[in-house]
Amino acid sequence: MTDARIGECRGHDGTMPAGVQAPSQTTVVLRDVGPRDGLQPERPVDAVDRARLVDALFAAGVRHVEAASFVSPRAVPAMADPAAVLAAIERPADAVVTVLVPNLRGAQEALRCDVDELTVTISASPAYNRHNVRRSIDESLAEVASITSLAAASQVPVDAVVSCAFGSPFEGDLDPSAVATLGDRLLDRGCAAVTYADTTGMATPRRVADLLAETGVGVGLHLHQTRGTALLNAWCAIQAGVRRFDTSVGGLGGSPFAPGAAGNLATEEFLAVLDDVGFDTGISVEGLIEAAAVAADLVGHPVPSTIPRVGPRGRLVAVED
Amino acid sequence: MTDARIGECRGHDGTMPAGVQAPSQTTVVLRDVGPRDGLQPERPVDAVDRARLVDALFAAGVRHVEAASFVSPRAVPAMADPAAVLAAIERPADAVVTVLVPNLRGAQEALRCDVDELTVTISASPAYNRHNVRRSIDESLAEVASITSLAAASQVPVDAVVSCAFGSPFEGDLDPSAVATLGDRLLDRGCAAVTYADTTGMATPRRVADLLAETGVGVGLHLHQTRGTALLNAWCAIQAGVRRFDTSVGGLGGSPFAPGAAGNLATEEFLAVLDDVGFDTGISVEGLIEAAAVAADLVGHPVPSTIPRVGPRGRLVAVED
Numbered sequence A, B: 001m002t003d004a005r006i007g008e009c010r011g012h013d014g015t016m017p018a019g020v021q022a023p024s025q026t027t028v029v030l031r032d033v034g035p036r037d038g039l040q041p042e043r044p045v046d047a048v049d050r051a052r053l054v055d056a057l058f059a060a061g062v063r064h065v066e067a068a069s070f071v072s073p074r075a076v077p078a079m080a081d082p083a084a085v086l087a088a089i090e091r092p093a094d095a096v097v098t099v100l101v102p103n104l105r106g107a108q109e110a111l112r113c114d115v116d117e118l119t120v121t122i123s124a125s126p127a128y129n130r131h132n133v134r135r136s137i138d139e140s141l142a143e144v145a146s147i148t149s150l151a152a153a154s155q156v157p158v159d160a161v162v163s164c165a166f167g168s169p170f171e172g173d174l175d176p177s178a179v180a181t182l183g184d185r186l187l188d189r190g191c192a193a194v195t196y197a198d199t200t201g202m203a204t205p206r207r208v209a210d211l212l213a214e215t216g217v218g219v220g221l222h223l224h225q226t227r228g229t230a231l232l233n234a235w236c237a238i239q240a241g242v243r244r245f246d247t248s249v250g251g252l253g254g255s256p257f258a259p260g261a262a263g264n265l266a267t268e269e270f271l272a273v274l275d276d277v278g279f280d281t282g283i284s285v286e287g288l289i290e291a292a293a294v295a296a297d298l299v300g301h302p303v304p305s306t307i308p309r310v311g312p313r314g315r316l317v318a319v320e321d
Helices: A034-038 A047-059 A082-088 A104-111 A126-133 A137-153 A176-188 A205-215 A230-240 A267-276 A285-299 B003-008 B034-038 B047-059 B082-088 B104-111 B126-133 B137-153 B176-188 B205-215 B230-240 B267-276 B285-299
Strands: A029-032 A064-069 A096-100 A117-123 A158-163 A193-198 A220-223 A244-247 B029-032 B064-069 B096-100 B117-123 B158-163 B193-198 B220-223 B244-247
Touching (some): A029 A267, A047 A064, A047 A082, A082 A096, A104 A137, A117 A126, A126 A137, A126 A158, A176 A205, A193 A205, A205 A230, A230 A267, A267 A285, A267 B205, B034 B047, B034 B285, B047 B285, B064 B082, B082 B104, B104 B137, B117 B137, B137 B158, B137 B176, B158 B220, B176 B205, B193 B205, B193 B244, B230 B267, B267 B285
Parallel strands (some): A029 A244, A064 A096, A096 A117, A117 A158, A158 A193, A193 A220, B029 B064, B064 B096, B117 B158, B193 B220
16 A cells, blocks of 8 residues: 555545545554553552653654553552653653543642643443443533543643443444444544544454544544454544544553453554554554563563564564575 | 455355355355364374264264374374274264365275265475475375375376465465466366465465465365464455365364464354354354364363354343343
8 A cells, every 4th residue: 555545544444534635644643542551450560660661652752651640549559640640751842641530630730740731531321430430421421521621721632432332242243323423422522532432342454434423533442452452443434534633551451340341442553554554643663662661571471462572573583595 | 355355255245256146155165174173183082083073073074084194193192093084973964074185095095984985285395395395396286196096096186285385484475377287287186175374373354365366265174273363354255255174073173293284274163153143054152162172082181262162142141230
């Protein structure tokens, strides 16, 4: 495939997605959620060490990082001391530092720090939302509205991450138009962007196409590897014209609350296939391999993704004979 | 292959790919190489147990199985007693039982058994070929010709598996037209089919497209998970019109001789996305989960693929509240 053909930006039915501007077609934004989603289910590590991982990502050329979560440390011990993480990182001038806030109180704390974006979560699955935060969808929407109002006063945009957007382990398949409607309601409540998450690995190329047909391609995707489909789904979304993705260095991750959750789309595995066709991310695979080594050191076990172990495809071995 | 060609071959929206005949368009043949490529790098297990895995695959609806290898048991202890495997399996009437033969002597032994197809291997990479079998490409082609002559007398077709078809860990990228020319030479020497193998995980969507542009889509693909791309590459090939794949139950596999090799494309992970858009394989995901359990039992460790662990996407959990 050539750059020219990338520029065609085909949707799954071969049509041109509406609303994709030429200059941004070959730029793909990868928001690395490794320091948050990646470390969240792991044994807790110090804030300073988490900041070290963020800095390693910056060194690799990553410019969007979800660096911390203002969730209760009793609920998620690995995310304790988010303000200390933010204070310790050395941010490049063009960095976008995102933090997850679970509620208005978390947003209040977050906005006292130097943050560029908030993420909030809400589920497309009412049962999952109730299971996870003990709220109805309407109650969560009201909380999101209070967060966006507060953040607007600080001129900080809010990205709403819609979990279970491709199906729920409780209800099964969800109507893509209903999922897209939830996205619209989030925009109505002041969110600047919506990211659809495949929380438990129910997305497939068909389900990605079905949702994008309802939402358009100006969305973010947050994909998990629960059924081995994260990279495939990301590629299909790229083909359709989506240019914004959450990924996690080393493929670490998985909600501690989602039944059957597994790691995130690995930043370096996605980057490798994007690089191979000339998309521009500003990120270096070799730099990510170094950041993955930091991540493995922090969590005390090898990361799940492959490239930190075997190297990029261009890495040759000596001929022995 | 071009994006346009990818766009023409879309099983899930009902359009007809150009050049693919209606009766076969939605049929995909998965040849499960788990009992051979899957078990080859593992601790040896008895022939009768390997036959049990073949039978579990038959029970799941798999009809093409690479059941054994007539390689030297000194070179690959896990593949000892191939005739005993073949004698022990209970084959359905419509089964196609394939065995790998490394040379003419192996073919002679194999053809004394009840086999439906032979596979032979040759590398697109001269250095890899020499590293693996201590032969030049021309020497390997001559051996293949002697095997196809012998097999023709028994009316047994030979499928040539071309290793390192998407790049070599020794030489790096290979010219796709040169790889396709090797395929032509194999057909000239009596092979009935050619399967291109991504032995060390160097295939990407772009490299798959580049090779298929030279070979056409009437080929088989044998994909590995070394850089996490097996499912992605398989899907891109499906979109282009390829309908024949080697897969391995549980994702087991990896050559004991290939630097950096990792497991094969997992049959059940590929099947899940094929099922989701209505391709016909005749195979049951639930049956494969049972076969993967047999495989895990044989090798004494969990299989690498995800679906045996988490179940298919339709498997729900009870709502707790």
